[in-house]
Amino acid sequence: MREPSGRGRYLDYYGDPRPIPDLVGRTPPEALAVANAVGVEVVVGGPDGDPRPLRRDHGRIQRQHPAAGQPIGQTSWVVVWPAE
Numbered sequence: 713m714r715e716p717s718g719r720g721r722y723l724d725y726y727g728d729p730r731p732i733p734d735l736v737g738r739t740p741p742e743a744l745a746v747a748n749a750v751g752v753e754v755v756v757g758g759p760d761g762d763p764r765p766l767r768r769d770h771g772r773i774q775r776q777h778p779a780a781g782q783p784i785g786q787t788s789w790v791v792v793w794p795a796e
Contacts, residue, residue: 727785734780735773735792740766743773743792753789763791771795 730750735743744766747754755763756770757777771794778787 729783731781732778735776738773740768740770752784755789757791757793
């Protein structure tokens, strides 16, 4: 089926092709600003597996999942682990 614009209609199973930003080493305000610029949420991985909000008083980001550079795709959020 063709749309009036001439483009074909298809299902996009891969989602957003933009890369996930590198948040490791950033402060929480920096990480939030970078993530907001590409439109992805950032949450903190809790000890029980429940995501929690990233607060400005958390330490620098030590690691993240998914890794930087991968496409955002269908990712709801990037989970980070800040220094205590």
